[in-house]
Amino acid sequence: xxxxxxxxxxxxxxxxxxxxxxxxxxxxxxxxxxxxxxxxxxxxxxxxxxxxxxxxxxxxxxxxxxxxxxxxxxxxxxxxxxxxxxxxxxxxxxxxxxxxxxxxxxxxxxxxxxxxxxxxxxxxxxxxxxxxxxxxxxxxxxxxxxxxxxxxxxxxxxxxxxxxxxxxxxxxxxxxxxxxxxxxxxxxxxxxxxxxxxxxxxxxxxxxxxxxxxxxx
Amino acid sequence: xxxxxxxxxxxxxxxxxxxxxxxxxxxxxxxxxxxxxxxxxxxxxxxxxxxxxxxxxxxxxxxxxxxxxxxxxxxxxxxxxxxxxxxxxxxxxxxxxxxxxxxxxxxxxxxxxxxxxxxxxxxxxxxxxxxxxxxxxxxxxxxxxxxxxxxxxxxxxxxxxxxxxxxxxxxxxxxxxxxxxxxxxxxxxxxxxxxxxxxxxxxxxxxxxxxxxxxxxxxxxxxxxxxxxxxxxxxxxxxxxxxxxxxxxxxxxxxxxxxxxxxxxxxxxxxxxxxxxxxxxxxxxxxxxxxxxxxxxxxxxxxxxxxxxxxxxxxxxxxxxxxxxxxxxxxxxxxxxxxxxxxxxxxxxxxxxxxxxxxxxxxxxxxxxxxxxxxxxxxxxxxxxxxxxxxxxxxxxxxxxxxxxxxxxxxxxxxxxxxxxxxxxxxxxxxxxxxxxxxxxxxxxxxxxxxxxxxxxxxxxxxxxxxxxxxxxxxxxxxxxxxxxxxxxxxxxxxx
Numbered sequence: 001x002x003x004x005x006x007x008x009x010x011x012x013x014x015x016x017x018x019x020x021x022x023x024x025x026x027x028x029x030x031x032x033x034x035x036x037x038x039x040x041x042x043x044x045x046x047x048x049x050x051x052x053x054x055x056x057x058x059x060x061x062x063x064x065x066x067x068x069x070x071x072x073x074x075x076x077x078x079x080x081x082x083x084x085x086x087x088x089x090x091x092x093x094x095x096x097x098x099x100x101x102x103x104x105x106x107x108x109x110x111x112x113x114x115x116x117x118x119x120x121x122x123x124x125x126x127x128x129x130x131x132x133x134x135x136x137x138x139x140x141x142x143x144x145x146x147x148x149x150x151x152x153x154x155x156x157x158x159x160x161x162x163x164x165x166x167x168x169x170x171x172x173x174x175x176x177x178x179x180x181x182x183x184x185x186x187x188x189x190x191x192x193x194x195x196x197x198x199x200x201x202x203x204x205x206x207x208x209x210x211x212x213x214x215x216x217x
Numbered sequence: 218x219x220x221x222x223x224x225x226x227x228x229x230x231x232x233x234x235x236x237x238x239x240x241x242x243x244x245x246x247x248x249x250x251x252x253x254x255x256x257x258x259x260x261x262x263x264x265x266x267x268x269x270x271x272x273x274x275x276x277x278x279x280x281x282x283x284x285x286x287x288x289x290x291x292x293x294x295x296x297x298x299x300x301x302x303x304x305x306x307x308x309x310x311x312x313x314x315x316x317x318x319x320x321x322x323x324x325x326x327x328x329x330x331x332x333x334x335x336x337x338x339x340x341x342x343x344x345x346x347x348x349x350x351x352x353x354x355x356x357x358x359x360x361x362x363x364x365x366x367x368x369x370x371x372x373x374x375x376x377x378x379x380x381x382x383x384x385x386x387x388x389x390x391x392x393x394x395x396x397x398x399x400x401x402x403x404x405x406x407x408x409x410x411x412x413x414x415x416x417x418x419x420x421x422x423x424x425x426x427x428x429x430x431x432x433x434x435x436x437x438x439x440x441x442x443x444x445x446x447x448x449x450x451x452x453x454x455x456x457x458x459x460x461x462x463x464x465x466x467x468x469x470x471x472x473x474x475x476x477x478x479x480x481x482x483x484x485x486x487x488x489x490x491x492x493x494x495x496x497x498x499x500x501x502x503x504x505x506x507x508x509x510x511x512x513x514x515x516x517x518x519x520x521x522x523x524x525x526x527x528x529x530x531x532x533x534x535x536x537x538x539x540x541x542x543x544x545x546x547x548x549x550x551x552x553x554x555x556x557x558x559x560x561x562x563x564x565x566x567x568x569x570x571x572x573x574x575x576x577x578x579x580x581x582x583x584x585x586x587x588x589x590x591x592x593x594x595x596x597x598x599x600x601x602x603x604x605x606x607x608x609x610x611x612x613x614x615x616x617x618x619x620x621x622x623x624x625x626x627x628x629x630x631x632x633x634x635x636x637x638x639x640x641x642x643x644x645x646x647x648x649x650x651x652x653x654x655x656x657x658x659x660x661x662x663x664x665x666x667x668x669x670x671x672x673x674x675x676x677x678x679x680x681x682x683x684x685x686x687x688x689x690x691x692x693x694x695x696x697x698x699x700x701x702x703x704x705x706x707x708x709x710x711x712x713x
Contacts (some may be wrong), residue, residue: 002305006307006521006628007289007467008289008290010528010628011467014525014529015283015285015286020284022280022283023284024288027472030276030280031273031276032269032273034269034273035270035479036264036266036269039263039264039266058491113457135493140510146508146510146511147456151453151456170478170481174474174475179439179441179499180501182498182499182500182501182504183497185499186496187491187492192447193447194361194374195376195407195410196245196249196407197249197252197374197377200411202415204418204448204449205496
């Protein structure tokens with residue numbers, strides 16, 4: 001007998017022959033989902049403010065701008081830290097980088113992780129941002145690229161279109177996301193509290209997370 | 218559970234007695250548990266529907282457990298359809314054999330690991346080492362534990378028993394033997410220590426071909442796995458290697474994608490007291506060739522190792538709802554003083570006291586002692602985000618240990634004998650049972666006890682010594698209650 005059969009047999013014996021109450025087919029009604037879809041009543045503007053506040057609370061650096069100023073802001077943010085090269089996903093809107101000087105590297109299948117490690121910064125878009133938790137979610141779309149490009153460089157600049165890409169809560173974010181895509185939820189920069197519970201930013205992921213909220217346009 | 222790291226562990230009372238004498242440990246633990254518990258209360262208070270989320274979490278998990286066979290098969294189909302390979306492991310040895318074989322098939326002799334309770338439970342690192350495969354822990358706390366030849370003492374912050382000076386010494390002394398040495402003149406500031414770990418581990422991440430993880434959740438409907446973490450080491454292990462092997466307990470299933478909306482709200486706030494942990498990674502099978510985002514080969518090892526035995530116990534089954542947030546550790550007065558090591562199990566604290574004896578059985582001295590490692594104050598039940606009634610299960614397990622009774626071990630129904638060492642307790646209970654059915658004898662006995670109270674010893678002799686060594690004996694009142702009632706109310710009673 002295979003271990004699969006053994007384990008499934010044990011489960012069935014453990015649960016017994018007696019009726020198990022609600023059937024899996026009726027799962028929709030098996031759980032009381034009276035909890036909230038979002039917490040508190042906010043205008044769209046207030047939701048964006050809350051996102052900015054919660055991102056900053058977890059030590060992301062938040063900027064607000066409009067489409068016209070965006071290229072200049074990105075240029076300034078990159079120049080401040082002088083990375084030699086910048087990683088960009090293949091589908092990043094070209095105008096975002098139109099004012100920036102550093103050579104751009106596109107993540108290619110043949111690029112090794114060690115090669116990508118030479119890049120100091122990465123610029124991406126996002127799939128959705130969650131105000132209540134201060135979270136940005138990447139789903140590997142062309143303007144976000146593969147998961148490794150937002151992981152290896154030390155500086156991640158993420159552009160969020162507000163208010164379109166902003167939701168209030170975790171339940172609202174899940175509704176918008178496709179589970180078949182590789183998803184990365186990011187709430188502030190990498191952090192650890194393992195040493196006497198003192199929070200230290202930047203253990204393995206990017207030590208600096210800058211989120212640019214772009215409104216209008 | 219192989220439990221290889223805890224062989225020879227003394228029973229809880231002895232281990233706890235020794236731990237309580239370690240003042241550094243007690244100071245570290247007190248600071249840690251009080252800090253997290255205060256922050257957690259604030260994070261939870263932000264959600265005014267916490268009670269509803271907790272109830273929904275409980276219902277989702279209970280429903281899943283009631284139909285675990287259905288959801289396991291559904292999950293297997295979904296993972297397979299997404300390009301993953303599903304393996305089933307009835308116990309720790311089988312899981313270790315499967316993982317070892319899968320690593321060997323890649324031709325690699327080292328792996329990077331995401332912190333995972335399941336792989337600790339089965340002693341995977343030791344099993345791999347025995348086959349010449351080096352497993353590198355990449356969570357900072359796990360790294361501290363591994364380099365220090367130590368054991369984890371907390372589910373969430375495994376090196377919480379170490380202070381910064383000890384960590385500096387471990388890094389300076391041990392890092393060189395495992396790879397990149399610690400920088401010269403390393404100080405004990407947390408930022409410098411974290412930087413040393415970053416440099417030490419990055420070379421391993423960038424060359425690793427095989428990653429090993431657990432998972433916080435598996436979605437039956439979609440075949441999606443979820444790992445929540447803070448440092449980014451998890452993202453490294455889940456993203457960069459060509460092969461990913463995830464070892465996950467069969468109870469970690471949720472039925473639908475939507476169910477994550479409950480647990481992604483309750484888990485971070487309960488564990489690290491954050492609105493959301495810095496990183497959450499979700500993946501479904503392998504990515505297609507076009508995007509090639511993440512490992513090209515994905516293996517899921519579904520682990521039983523005592524879980525189906527736990528499922529067979531209708532009272533104890535609720536322990537399988539656990540989402541490993543560790544909130545119960547941080548509020549437990551016993552954990553705060555005894556520390557995690559005293560529990561002799563990878564699952565310490567209140568949840569460990571009910572989970573370990575169910576997963577491993579109560580044959581060993583340490584497992585038989587764990588249901589007593591509690592004051593039954595109930596704080597663990599209050600904070601549990603899936604409402605596991607830990608005190609109820611503790612009492613249930615105590616009863617089984619003292620009286621014996623039916624249980625399931627390795628899938629077979631067995632009748633456990635009463636445990637040794639509880640003879641005095643059983644005799645006392647039998648005597649009490651007899652006395653309560655013989656009111657005359659009870660009355661006489663109480664009077665004798667009252668009148669001799671001056672001569673009662675402060676500690677019990679014989680088999681009672683162990684009991685009174687850690688407790689104050691209750692004083693016998695000067696007058697039995699029944700006599701007092703008779704004296705003060707007797708006339709009224711008879712006058713009616």
